[in-house]
Amino acid sequence: METVVELPRTLEPPQQNSVGVERSETRELWAARALIIGVAAALTWYTWEHWGSFQIDNGRELYVPAEILKGKLLFRDLWYMYGPLAPYVKALLFRIFGVQLMVLYIFGLALTFGTALVTFEVSRLFRMGIVGSTLPPLLFLVEAFYPFIRNFVFPYSYAASVGTFLGTLCLYYVLSHASEFRPWQLALASVLTGLEILDKQEFGAACLALLLFEIAACYWNRRSSRELFRNMLILCSGLLPAVAVYGWFVWKTSARTIFIENWISTPGTYFMRTFGKVTLPGQGLRFVPKELLQTAEFTILALAMWALFAIIAVSVIKRLKLRSPTSIAVSAMAALTPFWAVAIVLVKLHPRDSMHLGLQWLTILIPVTQAAFPKGIFFLVVLFACHALWQLLKSPQSEVALQESGLCIYACLIAFRQMMELPPDINVCAVFFNVPAFLVFTILLYKIFRWACRSLDEKRSNIVVGSLLAAETMFLFILFFPNPKLLTTRLTTDNGSFYTRADVATIFPQIISFMKSHTQNGKDILFIPEPPSLYTFAGMEAPSRWYGLVPGYVSPDQEQQYIDEVAANHVRYVLISNRIVSEYKVPGFAQGGYNPTIYKWIMANYVKVGQFGPLPDAVYPPYIVWVYEKKDLPEKIDLPVGD
16 A cells, blocks of 8 residues: 655655665565556466467568568558558568567567556656556556457557557656656657657657647746747757668658658548548547537546545445544445446446446446546546646646646647547557546546545545546456467467467468469469568568559559559469458458459459358358469469369
């Protein structure tokens, strides 16, 4: 439990020189760090190799750095929608240790452990005690090990994992600078911002905005033109390497190639005009009045529930005149009886199946689960930012207001694109965007609990606050604990092992064997729409720089270029999977749902001769890959025919 009262920094008592107190605080800090590392290690063991989905995006994370090692240039020879930092770092690791999945796993785990520890250090800056500071990193860990593509260890994009780590580290140094005003802290934050710009676009923009805010706030606080000039010089120096790298890529390719043809999320691109209006609302960027109203109701209810639980706990403690730490903690936990009742239900039933419980159960479940992580957490961040900025305007010297404002600005910019889908869920990228917002929510909970405990003495108040925050941690683990059993079967390749669906584990080796035995030049088999990992597993290369063909990746005016690249490599076989692209609101490629020119060209020049799958006992939708052979191919080979 907490042992030190955290007062506002403007009201802090004189520093105590007691060696015993300092040693106690140090032991608590290292115990918290050890707990974070222990939880991360346990989750690593529990979910080992149950990360990613090789039918879709994750294959790119293996293929692109492997092709860079062969001399291909990113953006020109390899289509890529993020910055160059992550793929070139992975390529370097591959050169040192070999093209193995284990290299990516260790890289992802290092980022996971590092991000959790840095998140803890950021949380400590807001003086919520050990329990409060440990809550955000533990939330991060419980969602970081989810199976499928939305995890942190082997994610849909390592640019997102690297971006989250660098962004959290940048946030730490900026907030530290807000407290100590040391130039080296700003210099490190500037270097990290430059690396972010080289990694993932929205993280780079958020870090840059955070730094500019910090520099402007320092000038507002200290009114020093000399310091303003020095800070701007530090910022520009940190960004110079990023400018130089992009300048080199533009010189080797062109600005249009990078920022329009590759970065398809740039405003005005074909993807944003056609599919962006579908994918962005699906990811959470929605402004639906009814949904906003319902979200506001649940968010207010969540805060009210926490305040009520805290008040009940304090009332019981005062009425019974409890003094022992154990009795106080038990009373605080007992006040959360509705939480524990719902937790028992959730242990027996996965949250995604709660729709089958009926209206009565949902009426109980939803408010309680929303209290643990409200859907409107983004809007809480916005309101908290307004309050912090107002306090900063009134008191420019307030360290607390400056740090809270900086945190909220970063959290808002990171979470904006998924503002309605921030709770952990396998269908969104929450783990990369919601931790700063959850830190703000934790600060709000801490303030609410302190307010409810204002009539208690220091010792009992600390125990109550620590108990309630610990209860929130336990409930989050119950709600969002990863389930590796969703990926049932281990598949071993020449590049490493991973767990996947049973039918995929059976069919993948058949496809890899077919690709190895039927290629003549290492580039004459095309797999549509993805995954590109099959090229690496088979020791081949994609016949086009577009190694995947997902809706919006290849614009209509690029389709002929795609066809020309495929034809130039004398593609003998085209493999088309039944990849469902419902998130884009169009039929799959096999149904001619997008890139019609490419589809018609394949149908005109190739003939279906067989297929892999579906297996009789496959889950729905079963995995199927159709095989198309070039019509004028000299020799004909017997191919598998599915059911």
